[in-house]
Amino acid sequence: MSWRKDNDRAPRGYHHGNLKEALLQAALGLIAEKGPAGFTFADAARSAGVSPAAPYRHFRDRDELLASIAERGFSQFEQALAQAWDDGRPDTVSAFERVGKAYLAFARNEPAFYSAMFESGCPLEDNPALAIASERAFAVIRAAAERLAAMTPPNVPRPPALMMALHIWSMAHGVASLFARGDAARRKLPMAAEDLLEAGVLIYLRGLGFSTDQRPPVDQAAAEKKPGPWGAPK
Amino acid sequence: MSWRKDNDRAPRGYHHGNLKEALLQAALGLIAEKGPAGFTFADAARSAGVSPAAPYRHFRDRDELLASIAERGFSQFEQALAQAWDDGRPDTVSAFERVGKAYLAFARNEPAFYSAMFESGCPLEDNPALAIASERAFAVIRAAAERLAAMTPPNVPRPPALMMALHIWSMAHGVASLFARGDAARRKLPMAAEDLLEAGVLIYLRGLGFSTDQRPPVDQAAAEKKPGPWGAPK
DNA sequence: TGTACATCAGTGAACGCGCGTTCACTGATGTAC
C-alpha cells in the first residue's frame, strides 16, 4: 500500500512522489465503498493523506479523475478478456466461454472499475482516450466472434460477425449488470451467474448452427425432475 | 403540469395539495437532467416550488424519495411490458419480440426511471415493496418464457423456463444499458438497438429448436454483400 | 565538486456556497356537536 517502507506516520518529505497513482487508488477504494456518486475530490485527497489542493496538480477536476479511472478500468478489462480468450486456444468455443466468465469475474471483483466504466455517466463522445480504451476491450470480443463466424456451418443464416459480437457482449453485460456485479445493486439469482451466461451463450451458438450436443446447456428432463441449483419457481 | 389551472404565480394557498406527487415529478425531471447522483432533496423542493423543509412531511430522506421513484418505475415498466406481451397475441414469438422492443423503448424514453431502477444502488434486499415491484415486472418476461417453453419442440434439450426468462432479460437489459438508454452513457451503434435485440433473440430461439426460417435474423449473404444499416467494420 | 537558479509538487488558510436537517410557527382543513 505504501510507496515507501517507512512512512507509517506521514508521507516522507514534502513531496509525495507518486500522488497521481495514489489518488487513483484512493478514489477507486472510495467508489468501491460508496459508489461512483459518493466520492468527492476532497475525499480522495484526504484518503491519500494530502491537502485538498494537491489533486489539482494532477487532475483538472473530479470528472477528469473519474474518467482516468474508467480508462484504466477498460485497459485492465481488455487485458483480462484477452488473457481469457488466449487467441482461441484450445478451441474456439471453450475459449469463448472463458471470455464470458472473465467478463463476469471482472464485474464481480472490480465493482468500482465496472461502475466507473459503465454507469458513471462520463460520455465517451468527448473523451477520445476513453472511447479508444473502451473500443479496445470490445475488440477482444469482436475478434473472438470473427473466429466463430468463420466456423459457422454453411446453410445456416447468420448475422455479420460484428453483430454476433454485440449479441454476446450484450448478454454478458446484462448478466453481469443484473446478477454478477460486486456491489449492492446485485440481484439474487437461484444459480451461478456463470452458469446462466454459459447456458445462454451455448443456446445462442446452437442457433447459429454449432453443434453443442456434447455439452448441452442444461438437460431439460434432468432439470425438471430434480430442480437443481435454481430451485423450483417460487 | 400544474395541479390547478391558475397558479402561474404561486401554489394557491398555504397548502400545496399534492406535494408528494409533485416532488416525485420534480425529482424525476432532475434525474433526467443530471443523473440520479446529481439531484438533491433541496433541489426537488425548490423545483416543486416549496420550502426545503416541506419534503420531510412526505419522505424520510433522499433515499426514500429515490426508492419511491424506482418503485413507480418498476410499476410502469411492468405495465409497458404486459401491454406489449398482450398475453401472447397474436402469436407467442411475435408477442415476445414486442416485449423486447418495449424494454428498449422504456430505457430510451424513461432514462430517469431506468437509472433509478437499475443503477441508483438502492438495494432491493431491505426494501420489500421495491423488490416486489421489480419481481412483478420480471414476472411478465417469465410468463412469456413459460409459454415459449411449452412450445419448444421435443428432443431439443432446453433449460427450465425460468432460465430462459433470465436469458432474455439479460440480453434485453444488456442491449438497453449499452445501446438504447436515453442518457449520456449510451454507446453509438451502427444499427438500431431494436434490430440488434430482435436478431439476438431469434438466434436464441432457433437454438431452442424454434423454426424461424420465415423470418431469418439476418441473411448472411445479403448482409456481407451489401453492408446494410450496420455498415462495414471500421 | 559546488553553487545558483528554475521548476516542480504539495501546503494550509481562506472563501463562498448549497446541502441536510431542526425548530417553533402558522395557515388551512376537517370534524364533533
Add this chain to the structure above:
DNA sequence: TGTACATCAGTGAACGCGCGTTCACTGATGTAC
C-alpha cells in the same frame, strides 16, 4: 348552519458541515555552469 377545536401540511429562519476552488507560499529536486 355555526362554532370550537384537533390535526395536518407547509413556512422560513437558522445551524453546522463539507465541498470545490483559489492563493501566495515553501520545501524538494534537477540542472547549467
